[in-house]
Amino acid sequence: MRPTWLEIDLGALERNCAQLAAWAPDAQLIAVVKANAYGHGAVRVARHLLERCGVRRFAVATSGEGAELRAAGIAESLLLLGALHPDDAADAARHGLTPTLVTLAAARAFAAARPGGRVQVKVDSGMGRVGVAPAELAGFLAAVEELGLEVEAIYTHFAVADEDEAETRRQLAVFLEAARALPRRYPLHAANSAAILAGLGTGLDFVRPGVALYGLPPDMREAPGLEPVLAWKARPGQVKRLPAGHGVGYGLTYRAKGEEWIATLPFGYADGFSRALSNRGWLRWRGGYAPVAGRVSMDQTTVRLPGPVGLDEVFEVVTPDLDERTSLTGRARALGTIHYELATALSPRLPRVYLEEG
Numbered sequence: 001m002r003p004t005w006l007e008i009d010l011g012a013l014e015r016n017c018a019q020l021a022a023w024a025p026d027a028q029l030i031a032v033v034k035a036n037a038y039g040h041g042a043v044r045v046a047r048h049l050l051e052r053c054g055v056r057r058f059a060v061a062t063s064g065e066g067a068e069l070r071a072a073g074i075a076e077s078l079l080l081l082g083a084l085h086p087d088d089a090a091d092a093a094r095h096g097l098t099p100t101l102v103t104l105a106a107a108r109a110f111a112a113a114r115p116g117g118r119v120q121v122k123v124d125s126g127m128g129r130v131g132v133a134p135a136e137l138a139g140f141l142a143a144v145e146e147l148g149l150e151v152e153a154i155y156t157h158f159a160v161a162d163e164d165e166a167e168t169r170r171q172l173a174v175f176l177e178a179a180r181a182l183p184r185r186y187p188l189h190a191a192n193s194a195a196i197l198a199g200l201g202t203g204l205d206f207v208r209p210g211v212a213l214y215g216l217p218p219d220m221r222e223a224p225g226l227e228p229v230l231a232w233k234a235r236p237g238q239v240k241r242l243p244a245g246h247g248v249g250y251g252l253t254y255r256a257k258g259e260e261w262i263a264t265l266p267f268g269y270a271d272g273f274s275r276a277l278s279n280r281g282w283l284r285w286r287g288g289y290a291p292v293a294g295r296v297s298m299d300q301t302t303v304r305l306p307g308p309v310g311l312d313e314v315f316e317v318v319t320p321d322l323d324e325r326t327s328l329t330g331r332a333r334a335l336g337t338i339h340y341e342l343a344t345a346l347s348p349r350l351p352r353v354y355l356e357e358g
């Protein structure tokens, strides 16, 4: 096995799922497993949520992601998020996905590919990204149903659920008002992770948690009740002693100040360890930290150590906590981004090891 790997704690995943279900007791979960379940591995994550948390609905971002789950034997409802493009209608239909319709062109293409198929319709309640305008909802639904399609639910998405409760309430009100004006009642959903934690939209038929399932705090600060699911570990391929003044890595941007020990670890930016961590990132090591020394390269990263270690030494590249230096959340803050980006950048080439309870 490759000497760097991700450890995914399925017990923690299951506890997060139970916690989210408890926060939205009247809603069913649509578990968001797009982008390879935020890097955690969509097939194993979906299967575990299905078997151990009773999740019956999943959401993906692309028909390819849906196809992967279907090929693994997941037969549950798969909602395809994002505006269905007419060019994608045949694939979505072939894999039995439930597309999100916001244009008539896509509705026609999907109706041709799967007559009588199930679809969902998205409303733009303020985010300005995907969705039909509230005033056009009734007409759009009538046109979709006229094509023979079955509208399974109507949903919207919040723009600032993690930072502005008043605006989120306003979006929710716009959405509910548009739904109330319809000639019949449709199942509704709106809440992403941040909204579930804030208790907004949790009284509707479904909720759509993503990041919180993986134990990451939606607001990048803290999330009592959630446990990060993923750790990343590595063993060095070489540990070397360098004399004072010796350079390290591309560009020789680091030079040993005295005699120094450098461990060369077998991962790099191609695995999702950002090159921006060159000379400024940290790994967790023996309860403390090892600083990145030199540039992160595509497949190798060098860290400075106080002395030699063996090739069986384990370094923690990502810790399953909120550590400022080594967690996905803390590191994202240091890099000026969000943990969503760091999690989804974890390359498929990293082996994923799934830890079952016990």
Ligand SMILES: *Cc1c(COP(=O)(O)O)cnc(C)c1O
Pocket (backbone or CB within 6 Å): 032, 034, 081, 082, 157, 191, 192, 193, 194, 208, 209, 210, 211, 212, 218
């Ligand atoms: C990604 C996504 C979600 C999940 O969002 P989190 O913030 O990860 O909970 C929910 N709904 C839609 C439409 C999404 O695109």
